[in-house]
Amino acid sequence: MSEFDYDLFVIGGGSGGVRAARISSTHGAKVAIAEEYRMGGTCVIRGCVPKKMLVYGAHFAEDLHEADRYGWDISGAEFNWTRLRDIIQDDVSRLEGLYAGTLGNADVEIYKERAVLTGPNEIKLASGKVITAKYILIATGGWPANAGCPGEEHALTSNEIFHLEEKPKSIIIVGGGYIANEFAGIFHAFGSDVTVANRSEKILRPYDQEIVGKLQEMGEAKGIKYRLSAPLTKIDKNDDGTVTVHFDDGGEPQTADVVMVATGRVPNSANMGLAEIGVELDKSGAVVVGDDNKSSIDSVYAVGDVTNRVQLTPVAIREGHAFADSVFGGNPRTISYENIPSAVFSAPPIASVGLTEDAARAQHGDDIKVYKSDFRPMKNVLSGREERGLYKMITQGPEEIVIGLHMIGPESSEILQGAAIAIVGKMPKQVFDDVVAIHPSMAEELVLFK
Numbered sequence: 001m002s003e004f005d006y007d008l009f010v011i012g013g014g015s016g017g018v019r020a021a022r023i024s025s026t027h028g029a030k031v032a033i034a035e036e037y038r039m040g041g042t043c044v045i046r047g048c049v050p051k052k053m054l055v056y057g058a059h060f061a062e063d064l065h066e067a068d069r070y071g072w073d074i075s076g077a078e079f080n081w082t083r084l085r086d087i088i089q090d091d092v093s094r095l096e097g098l099y100a101g102t103l104g105n106a107d108v109e110i111y112k113e114r115a116v117l118t119g120p121n122e123i124k125l126a127s128g129k130v131i132t133a134k135y136i137l138i139a140t141g142g143w144p145a146n147a148g149c150p151g152e153e154h155a156l157t158s159n160e161i162f163h164l165e166e167k168p169k170s171i172i173i174v175g176g177g178y179i180a181n182e183f184a185g186i187f188h189a190f191g192s193d194v195t196v197a198n199r200s201e202k203i204l205r206p207y208d209q210e211i212v213g214k215l216q217e218m219g220e221a222k223g224i225k226y227r228l229s230a231p232l233t234k235i236d237k238n239d240d241g242t243v244t245v246h247f248d249d250g251g252e253p254q255t256a257d258v259v260m261v262a263t264g265r266v267p268n269s270a271n272m273g274l275a276e277i278g279v280e281l282d283k284s285g286a287v288v289v290g291d292d293n294k295s296s297i298d299s300v301y302a303v304g305d306v307t308n309r310v311q312l313t314p315v316a317i318r319e320g321h322a323f324a325d326s327v328f329g330g331n332p333r334t335i336s337y338e339n340i341p342s343a344v345f346s347a348p349p350i351a352s353v354g355l356t357e358d359a360a361r362a363q364h365g366d367d368i369k370v371y372k373s374d375f376r377p378m379k380n381v382l383s384g385r386e387e388r389g390l391y392k393m394i395t396q397g398p399e400e401i402v403i404g405l406h407m408i409g410p411e412s413s414e415i416l417q418g419a420a421i422a423i424v425g426k427m428p429k430q431v432f433d434d435v436v437a438i439h440p441s442m443a444e445e446l447v448l449f450k
């Protein structure tokens with residue numbers, strides 16, 4: 001008999017926690033998991049999944065607009081926000097059920113309540129129940145940052161945006177990251193008047209700035225406004241329900257139906273007893289862990305957004321899986337954070353892997369070459385849409401190893417995922433050149449760089 005109730009107690013039923021719990025159980029551990037909100041976590045309930053469904057919904061606006069040029073008469077087409085919102089929420093509930101089912105099938109015991117730590121091997125549930133475990137895994141994710149100004153309670157975040165009662169006629173989205181730019185594309189397509197307001201001059205900082213420049217150019221051309229170098233100072237709620245947002249940029253305050261704040265996500269580690277039992281947290285509140293996901297306390301591990309390494313679902317899943325294999329599977333392993341592909345599901349989408357041109361230059365000086373293809377997708381030519389695509393390849397050294405690939409254009413996230421294999425495999429550009437093009441396609445630009 002073990003001296004503990006469980007071998008592993010996971011706090012947080014999101015991407016990282018669910019994977020860690022399931023795999024640990026398959027390795028033979030006795031596992032329980034606590035989730036205080038809904039099983040599936042941010043990605044499934046109020047992140048990647050419902051967001052991508054909105055992106056799909058938004059795409060119809062473009063397609064319907066161009067349908068005429070493709071011979072379709074679609075007069076009378078109308079967008080219904082509440083219908084799409086409710087259908088998405090139904091599917092989110094279906095997925096939530098699947099997640100709980102998968103855990104149940106793997107013999108993981110589920111506690112649908114908040115859990116906090118009361119000792120290196122002890123957890124207390126909201127119901128008051130005290131549980132002991134040999135290992136505790138913190139997988140509590142992140143939480144949207146507040147606006148940090150007077151009136152911040154009048155701002156919505158990504159948590160609330162999926163549940164809007166009606167489509168806003170106008171929306172100010174504060175922030176310059178991927179979530180801000182994705183929702184800008186979504187609401188613009190649905191017909192809202194959209195302003196992206198960002199504290200600094202640059203948006204989407206981690207991405208290649210030439211590619212980002214294209215997004216901004218195309219966004220402006222279609223009517224998205226960018227209010228840059230505009231720190232948020234105050235939000236007023238008006239009697240008619242609108243909000244007036246003040247910025248420290250010398251300009252006039254701006255009124256809109258909704259202000260959404262998307263200025264980043266903070267690790268979800270507050271009031272969990274972590275510091276009290278000696279778990280080291282950094283300045284942002286992230287649990288400090290080593291490559292083995294172990295915290296400063298031997299029995300406490302952490303994976304996913306709460307560690308603030310790379311805040312992406314596939315990374316949280318990999319960390320959770322590596323934890324389970326290492327601690328319970330007899331296969332200690334770490335994951336690589338190099339060359340992680342990522343996308344911004346903006347309109348059009350951006351996708352990227354490896355070093356940006358600026359980063360490659362900073363690292364390798366003149367020992368790099370930059371190849372570009374600036375093209376008008378064939379579909380846009382027939383429809384008369386002016387939007388162009390831009391693909392960039394960065395190579396290094398005489399062998400021309402591909403160290404960066406950056407794209408903006410239709411379906412770029414789908415196209416880049418395959419190409420990322422070559423970057424992780426450290427292949428030279430010659431391999432791309434040797435591949436015969438699939439014609440006509442946008443992806444063929446990847447093997448035709450001159």
Ligand code: FAD
Nearest residue numbers: 012014015016036041042047115140141304305311312313
């Ligand atoms: P989470 O999935 O956040 O799960 C943590 C869980 O812990 C939550 O369910 C929470 O309720 C629970 N919890 C917290 N505290 C406690 C407690 N004390 N007791 C019990 N339960 C607790 N990533 C991508 O890769 N691609 C995307 O396109 C993408 N889009 C996104 C869009 C939006 C709008 C947002 C907000 C995020 C998006 N992300 C995307 C990021 C992705 O959702 C996260 O990186 C991922 O969910 C992190 O997983 P996690 O396991 O660390 O935490």
